[in-house]
Amino acid sequence: MKIKSAKTQLGDWVFVIFCVLISIICVLPMINLAAKSLSGTDFLIRHEVYLWPKGFNLEAYQTVLSDPKYQRAFVWTAILTAICTVLSLVMTTLCAYPLIFPQLRGRSAINIFITITMFFNAGTIPNYLLMSDLHLLENPLVLILPSCLSVYNMIIMRSFFYGIPDSLRESAEIDGATFVQILMKIYIPLSKPVFATLALFYAVGRWNGYGDALMYIKTNKQYFPLQLLLYNILNNVNAVEVAAQEGFMQPGLKDSLKSATVMFATVPILLIYPWLQKYFISGVTIGAVKE
């Protein structure tokens, strides 16, 4: 018996070591990036920086943080993310809440109407032409309106609402509460976990997204979200413009600048998501158990 439990112990450690390795693989690229962003130019030119900064300095961060272009993009993306998250949560609630009422006439027709959009997409070009017809091209609203409701997220919220006991709602109905009052007084206060989850999903989607901006905004560069700005800089899309910018001429500093820029665009999300872990786990799990 003793031998057996010792064997189990050994097995445990194999799994622990394996998990440590996996964790290292996950964070290694970020650590390398952080080290580069904090390193001196000479060490970067000689490719001597791996996981620990050499010739520690904050020059790259100073350059990035004091560059009005990045400041602008950061503030704009933050505002955009906040607007999109709030608007999307409102739209998702407006869509999910009425659909839980069995008394709602035409509910199944509405459900079919909604589900079709999940499985059939008109395609990139028809969407582009629509934006053009709605005069949304080059318009900042194009980054907000077309993505303000995700049917997938709506289903998650609806499943969560289904989990709230009907009796709560029904007794309120008998007491003469209107449906809006029931939503405001019962459903929203009880749904904080799903709101936290979906807020995270919407916020991350907007913060990280760049495809819509790439397609719909070309000349109004002031509306570029951070990720698109980053894409253009990392891929030298406007090579002349970028090179003319201070710092990007020197090869070593260019490396640390790039790294600092990427860190600058990533850190906000990395600071937020661990705190919401227990919420998004339940969100993903609910999403898998569709009604």
Added chain:
Amino acid sequence: MAREKTNPVPKKKINKTYIKRYWQLYALLFLPLLYLVIFKYLPMRYIVLAFKEYKLNTPLTQMPWANVKGQTDIFKYFKIAFGNADFRRALWNTVKLNLLDLIMGFPAPIIFALILNELPFKRFKKTVQTIAYMPHFLSWVIIASLCTQLFAPTDGMINSLITRMGGQSISFLDDSAHWVATYVGAGVWQSFGWGSIIYLAAIAGINPELYEAASVDGAGRFKKMWHITLPGIKPTIVVLLIMNLGYIMGGGFERPFAMKNNLVMDVAEVISTFVYKVGIQQLKISLTTAVGLFQSVVGLFFLLSANAISRKLGERGIW
């Protein structure tokens, strides 16, 4: 009150009292449904362009049907697309990259969930989970940049380590086969942790008495994994597998667009990037609408078949 709870709510007739009572619900639904009409259904009318000759500043109805020298041939643009070597290559690359993603990316979260489930320390398990979810929150622009930082030919970390130790540097990013491996690897890296959430939930739902009974019978760790855990999560695995098979023709835009580079376009060009290049940059509207329609229809077909198979196998359908 008790009667209200036990009886199923009878469907009410639409009359004045019904409207007076329920109008609020319809009012709440108004904006979401308007959104879907405008942004999901309205664009569908432009699909007809796949069969027409696109003309700038002309109403849709007045554009002529696709024709070759005046001879109407509404499938002209589909024929052009399939005659186009670039499109055939993009189509093949889409299927190939999606299949590789499936083969490499599908088992990874299952294995990871099984391993996490074996961890003895709760705190440690939670930390590993938090770390493994991290890549899911990075944008593709940033992941592509991380790949460059790690794998670039001379100044990437891996290659500078290899050359320092006297080895030959590996062209992870500029050789086609290596690029495909990097692309698929980045996909696995990004999604394995996040994908494991669903399996961990399924494992948590397995009756613990099964494990106790197996221990009494002398089953070891791997026997329990094989005979209890895996069968326990099989329904989840099957549904997710079929769903993933349904998306084999799909394809996001942001990942391939961020990760591609000019040296590997023979393997990196997929349908979504092809449509962007030819449609939005070169404005070949009818051709790319046809390509998009082809992709949507084939994708729908795959999804519906996948769902039908799932039901045939006695599993829950996707919807």
